[in-house]
Amino acid sequence: MICCLNPDCPNPLNPDSNKLCQTCSTPLIPLLRNRFRVIRVLSDEGGFGRTYLSQDIDKLNERCVIKQLAPKFQGTWSQKKAMELFAEEAKRLQELGEHPQIPTLVAYFEQDHCMYLVQQFINGENLLKELQRRKVYKDRDIQAILLDILPILKFIHERGVIHRDLKPENIIRSHLDGRLSLIDFGSSKQFTSRVHNKIGTSIGSHGYSPIEQIRDGKAYPASDLFGLGATCFHLLTGISPFQLWMEHGYAWVASWRQYLRSPINAELDYVLDKLLQKDIQYRYQTTSEVIRELAPKSQLLLPPANSKATRVPTNQTKFLPRKFNILKSLVLVSAFILLFGFGDAWYQQYQHIQASLASRLSRSNHRQSNSEAVLSESATIALGNVSLAKTLKGGKNSILSVAISPDGKMIASNSDRTIKLWNLATGEEISTLNGHSLRVNVVSITPDGKTLVSGSDDNTIKVWNLATGKPIHTLIGHSDSVHALAISPDGKTIIDGSDDNTIKVWNLSTGQIIRTLVGHEFWVRSIVVSPDGQTLASGSFDKTIKVWNLAKGYAIRTLENAKTITCLAISPDGKILASASRDRTIKLWNLASGEEISTLMGHANTVTSVSFSPDGKTLVSGSRDRTIKLWNLSSKEEIFTLVGHTNTVTSVSFSPDGKTLVSGSDDHTIKIWRVAS
Known part of the structure; x- marks a missing residue:
């Protein structure tokens, strides 16, 4: 068969013997430039031409892709702009085609008043078609896609090129080796000062392109990273960002989690959220930043930063x-x-x-x-002075938060949109609390053990009667997710931290708001109240800790940190504030003066949770390195490391008597550890 090159021909395939197209009577061209045989149409370029699958007879009929530019309206601005972009695409392919995951330029020429660009054929399927075929992508699939595409973006960005049209259709998975290739550099633009300072042409795909690109025509490396995040969102949810953009504009990116089919792990959640920030200043600025975030989450972890501090029995x-x-x-x-x-x-x-x-x-x-499977559930695995007594299966959902009742008999944990209550002694599930419309991020139990409080991605806090399992109040006031909770020692006040950058103080019995504390510039993800109830400490992704006078609602001081604050704890005597960070360290601060006391180093990845023992002699920490570490606060040295979780340890907590340690993890389990006296 021979293919008609008239871009408007509705049925372009013809028998080889034809001289004229049997549909539109256009003269047929057996070989373009006496070298390329056009086989069939791959896609239509909306009136500006078509893309064809072809054969290169000079290379033993090797398959190639030919892009045709045949604008209908000669001399117009659109035609001129299309020709400029077409020539730029050829130039980009010539410059970037040395990368094994970018198609190489084979030829670029004009024939019969049309322009033709010939490039390497990637024998595979684009991710949109793959999505339509396979339907479901897991966390690990998305992380693998990110780690395959990010080095390609790093390569082009280092050469001063911004792709500007990242979307599933422009990423092809090879049938040969499964590698992903990045195609369609027709929208790409050289990253120069001209892009910074002048309003350019808006190019890209709505929903996938960030606001600075669509509104102002400006493009930066961070603009491509937004497109990559939107692509991953589309694959995870099956929902087109274009459709969301048509309905909600850029408002959809602030609530992207509500479209998830099921919760994703905390690491991927963090990365996608930062990729999808509407404002460019809050986004990742370079591919290297994202690679560094993702690389430690692969199967092989970074070696310990301090061999002495990380010794394992x-x-x-x-x-x-x-x-x-x-x-x-x-x-x-x-x-x-x-x-x-x-x-x-x-x-x-x-x-x-x-x-x-x-x-x-x-x-x-x-x-x-x-x-290990032959061990009975009651068996223990001795690890120094701590033994693993029981593992509770939380189903298919990450355990983001665990809380132990004051009498030490019950555990509360999140489970997607619900809260599960467990018998700590037997490990049996007691009941499930239903009410939140989106994922529950944090749970806490009041000092009298009668009430549970939960914070959620649905922007609300719910107060529950633990005896009946029924909600008492729903506290509404935040404009974004609630990730941090604390209850005052007298049990009268709830304090929460939200991704809307604020802290709210509530009357627990009435559900009425007392005040809103403003000062952080980014998400507030950790809240802790001193034992005397006078002081509040809050940690934020703005890399600061703020110490507040809780009664009067003003900030006493701000403690600066080099990296994002992930969690906080205050010692039982109220003298020491412990803060954990994405720099893999735990800092100990004098709560009264704000002076740094010492830094504990040993974890191989972000520290995600810290808690003091009731006697104040030991600090426990959980990490993305999948371990739990216990630290002697007198010597500031690690006591030992607990190994057993297979994913990020998200939450650690001592029982009131200090004899039990409970940990929750992204591996969907809760582990109960017995601590010897």
Whole structure:
């Protein structure tokens, strides 16, 4: 068959013997430039031409893609702009085609008043078609897509090019090796001062392109990162950002979580939220920042920052054979040398090494899992002075928050949009509390043990009667998710922190708001009240801790930190404030003076939760490195490390008598640890 090159022909395929198109009578061209045989139409470019699948007879009929520019209205602004972009795309492919995941330029020429761009054919399927076929993407699929595309973006950004049209249709997965390729550089633009300072042409796809690009025609590396985030959102939810943009404008990005089919892990949630920030200043600015966020979340963790501080008891080595620990370290050293020394090529090498190691680790872990499965649920695994007594299965949802009742008999935990209550002694589920319309992020129990308080992505706080399981109040006032809660020691006041950057103080018995504390410039994700009820400390993603006079509602001081604050705790005597951060450290502060006392180092990834023991002698911390560490507060040294969770440890808490430690994790489990006296 021979294909008609009239872009308006409705049925372009013809028998090889035809000289004229049987549909539109246009003369047929057997070979473009005496080299390229056009086979069929791949896509229509909206009146400006078509894209064709073709064969290159000079390369043994190797398949290629030919893009045609045939604008209908000669001499118009649209025609001139289209020709400029077409020429720029050819130039970009010539410059960037050396990357193995960007199509190479084969030829660029004019024939019969049309322009033609010939590029390498990627034998695969774009992600939109893949979505339509497979329907569901898991967290790990999205993280794999990010780690495959980010090095490509890093490559083009380092060469001063912004793609400006990131969307599922422009990402193709190869049938040969599964790698993703980035196509369609027709909207790409050189990243120069001209882009910064002058309003340019608005190019991109609505819903996928950020506001600075659509409104002002400005494009930066962070603009491409928004498009990548919108693409991942589309794959996760099956909902087109274009449709949301048509209905809500850019308002949809502030509430993107409500469209999720199911909750995603905390790490991916954080990354996507930062990719999808409407205001560019709150977005990731470079691909390297995103790669650094995602790389530690892969199967191989960073080596400990301080070998002394992270020593693990010898009886824990059964979790991973020593030879694999050595091999893991060697792989990580190699991977990070490649990452920082050889640009995007690191990732392909890293994948190859990781796949080989993962296969061996999987076989080892399988044997380990089989051996552990024979242990009865009442059996304990001794780890120094702490033993793992029980693991509670939380279903398919990440455990983001756990709270222990004052009598030490019950555990409360979030479970997607519900709250589950557990018998701490037996591990049996007692009941499920229903009422929130979106994911529950945090739970807390009042000092008298009669009331539970929960904060949610639905922007509300609910107050529950624990005896009946019924809601007493729904507190409405925030414009964004609630992630942090504290209850005053007298049980009369609720304090919460929200992603709308504010802190609200509520009367627990009436549900009425007392005051709103304003001062943080980004999400407030941690709140803690001193034992005397006089002082409040709040931690924010603006990298600060604020210490407040709770009774009068004013800020006493602000403590600056180099990285995002993830959690806070105050010692039982009210003298020490502990703060954890994305820099993998825990800082101890004098609460009264605001002076830094010391820094605890040892975790290999972000510290996500901290809690003091009731006697104030021990601090426990949970981390994205999947471990729990116990610290001696007198010596400021690590006591030992608890290993067992298979994903981020999101929450840790001591029972009131200090004999039990409870941890929640993104691995969907709650672990109950017994602490020897």
